[in-house]
Amino acid sequence: IAKLMFPDGQFGWMITRYEDAVEILRDQRFVKDMSKMFGSEYQSIFTSNMLFSDPPDHRRLRGLVQQGFTPKLVEAMREHIQQIADGLLDAVEGQDTMELIDDYAFPLPIIVISEILGVPVSDRDKFRVWSNSIVGAANAEEGPDVYLHMQQFTEYLAQWFEQLRKQPGDDLISRLIVAEDAGERLSEQEIYGVVSLLIIAGHETTVNLIGNGVLSLLQHPDQLKKLQDNPELIKGAIEEMLRYNGPVEFSTSRWAGEDLEFKGHAMKRGDLVIVALDSAGRDGDQFTDPDLFDITRERSRHLAFGHGIHMCLGAPLARLEGEIAINTLLRRFPNIKLREDANELEWRPGMIVRGVKEIPLS
Numbered sequence: 001i002a003k004l005m006f007p008d009g010q011f012g013w014m015i016t017r018y019e020d021a022v023e024i025l026r027d028q029r030f031v032k033d034m035s036k037m038f039g040s041e042y043q044s045i046f047t048s049n050m051l052f053s054d055p056p057d058h059r060r061l062r063g064l065v066q067q068g069f070t071p072k073l074v075e076a077m078r079e080h081i082q083q084i085a086d087g088l089l090d091a092v093e094g095q096d097t098m099e100l101i102d103d104y105a106f107p108l109p110i111i112v113i114s115e116i117l118g119v120p121v122s123d124r125d126k127f128r129v130w131s132n133s134i135v136g137a138a139n140a141e142e143g144p145d146v147y148l149h150m151q152q153f154t155e156y157l158a159q160w161f162e163q164l165r166k167q168p169g170d171d172l173i174s175r176l177i178v179a180e181d182a183g184e185r186l187s188e189q190e191i192y193g194v195v196s197l198l199i200i201a202g203h204e205t206t207v208n209l210i211g212n213g214v215l216s217l218l219q220h221p222d223q224l225k226k227l228q229d230n231p232e233l234i235k236g237a238i239e240e241m242l243r244y245n246g247p248v249e250f251s252t253s254r255w256a257g258e259d260l261e262f263k264g265h266a267m268k269r270g271d272l273v274i275v276a277l278d279s280a281g282r283d284g285d286q287f288t289d290p291d292l293f294d295i296t297r298e299r300s301r302h303l304a305f306g307h308g309i310h311m312c313l314g315a316p317l318a319r320l321e322g323e324i325a326i327n328t329l330l331r332r333f334p335n336i337k338l339r340e341d342a343n344e345l346e347w348r349p350g351m352i353v354r355g356v357k358e359i360p361l362s
């Protein structure tokens with residue numbers, strides 16, 4: 001538990017050990033809604049969703065959406081996700097090289113989430129720029145103007161919602177809009193908040209589960225071979241990839257909601273608390289040989305999806321996408337390796353998401 005001091009004199013806390021992380025993520029004295037803590041000027045379209053809310057709003061905001069992401073519904077998408085994976089690999093079949101992120105790891109989850117939400121897959125390049133920018137993981141050349149991107153994103157959604165109001169489909173956004181029009185549960189601002197969170201979460205995370213996961217395999221040829229020989233090990237392998245090289249490095253912010261004591265540390269109301277999720281996954285008190293990548297590890301109980309009430313709602317979907325994507329890649333291209341002329345791998349900027357910009361394969 002490390003105390004941080006910011007240039008403006010505010011204090012914060014970084015939690016790096018597994019047990020402390022679990023306790024903080026469960027402890028309702030730490031709050032997520034900034035507007036309750038610091039005033040309504042901190043409320044925006046992008047925070048009007050479950051991730052930045054506390055009970056009871058949290059349950060209301062999560063409820064409607066969660067119905068669309070149950071493990072059973074997600075499992076029903078298996079065949080379709082398989083077709084998407086095969087289609088993307090068909091497109092690079094016969095080439096000497098491929099770029100794992102752009103050709104495969106990025107488009108696969110985007111196509112899936114766009115279809116679930118009902119946004120046009122053809123607009124995926126725009127979503128990529130906006131969501132990279134909003135989570136602070138944009139490349140410099142994509143432009144640093146996060147406010148402009150937020151505005152463009154909101155305008156796009158406004159037009160899209162207008163269209164769905166006139167002609168609702170069988171997609172998640174249409175269902176949220178119909179529920180709003182019927183005076184149920186979600187306000188218009190909250191629909192923007194929830195939809196933008198799902199688009200951003202769908203763009204910034206699973207891509208890095210696939211990218212970081214394949215990279216871990218390529219860097220550990222014995223584990224790669226084990227998985228190729230035993231594809232049924234994939235479920236455990238995915239958990240180990242999430243523990244060893246997780247796509248979300250830090251939790252989003254929490255604040256001490258009152259003056260309190262946590263494990264002997266006096267925290268003041270308003271202190272910022274951040275949980276280092278990937279670090280918790282390498283805690284030697286929890287995991288034997290924590291820096292060893294072992295896809296048959298007995299217990300990979302990591303915090304890559306968070307913990308407690310904000311635990312990732314998309315986890316069943318992300319796990320299924322990861323399983324299909326990685327096993328299909330290894331089955332169809334059993335001899336893949338990092339391209340010899342690949343320059344040193346470059347990690348994307350930003351604090352929350354963790355992934356490599358490009359993974360060139362031959």
Ligand code: HEM
Nearest residue numbers: 050051201205206209251252304305306310312313314318
């Ligand atoms: C929350 C990780 C994929 C939707 C979270 C949190 C983490 C996380 C760590 C909690 C953050 C915190 O407590 O501060 C991941 C990882 C993914 C992934 C590692 C991929 C491997 C997805 C996908 C979706 C999604 C594909 C959308 C379909 C959400 C939502 C929340 C969330 C809506 C907020 C839940 C709440 O506050 O109740 N995710 N995520 N995630 N994730 Fe994911």
